[in-house]
Amino acid sequence: MPHDVTDQVVADQAALSCASCGGHCVFSPLQGKLECSSCGRLYALETIHDADAAQEFAYEPDAAENDLPELTRERTYQCRNCGGAVLFVGAALSEQCPYCNGPVVLGPADAGYRTKALIPFQTDPGFARRQMRAWVARRLAAPRDLPALLEDARLAGLYAPFWTFDSHEALRYWAKYTTGSGDRRRTHRTSGSMTITFDDLLMPASAHVTPLIRDGILHDFDPAALRPYRAAYLAGFAAERHHQSVAQGLSANAPDKKLLIRNRIKRHIDRSGVHGIRYQTDTTGIHYRRILLPVWIAHYSYGGKPMKVVVSGIDGRTYGERPFSRLKLIGYAAALSAAAIVLGLAWGAGGLL
């Protein structure tokens, strides 16, 4: 798209310039402060309103959300340091000026659906690299060249968009279960009703947030760690803005919620061989938050296949996709069958890889 039809956007670049020397400031995860990359001066970011960041909002299905951000439009910002044009493409929320390298983060008015809160990065790239190395060292059957590949992988810090959802479910279910075996095998019908309260269900708010990223972050999510959306927390990091309406977010994550409900029903029935579950639920009290969560991502490719390792920017929990070495797999399979004979534990074999 040519530049003359792009929209102008607002960024609070002044807040990211050092008051002492005019240098660029970026967020320092270890200090929890904005840090001048020229003179090292630190700027505290806490405000008396920080606790408001954990606030939840009631979902009103009939209220139209018409501030839908147009992700297809390119938008420009004129750098106040050097006058260069900084282009915001798609869902990007945070950029660096290509001319002076200064961080540019969109202001709240231009942050798409109003992203109200985030958990700031608490781990630095060095820590993320050490976590990745430890993760590789624990992998059985990984090819010998994988550690070297990961050392060379580009590591990026990204704020990824998430939802938290609360709801109350009053549901009625019907299911079958089996008892006995062989000739004594019987199928029974059962039904019942139960209520479920979901609190702070963490759901991805973008197709870019893969299960890998979600599961790397899900662990120990604590709403008390949320801070109000401020450009300073994003300075120096990539970020994706919220671009789903609440209705879109709810329907995109409906399959995951169904899975959770079915598991609760199985626990409620508390018998083995439960199948053929059907249910109807009356959902009320939906509350949501639009938040950003920090994640380190290292991309690498193995045998031409793109793969990645993700490290939580909160607690360092690490997940990854990795190739298997065929030779090592055969070795482990042999060792396992020997152990399986001794221990009679053949079932666990798949889980160890």
Ligand SMILES: [Zn+2]
């Ligand atoms: Zn400075």
Ligand SMILES: [Zn+2]
């Ligand atoms: Zn610039």
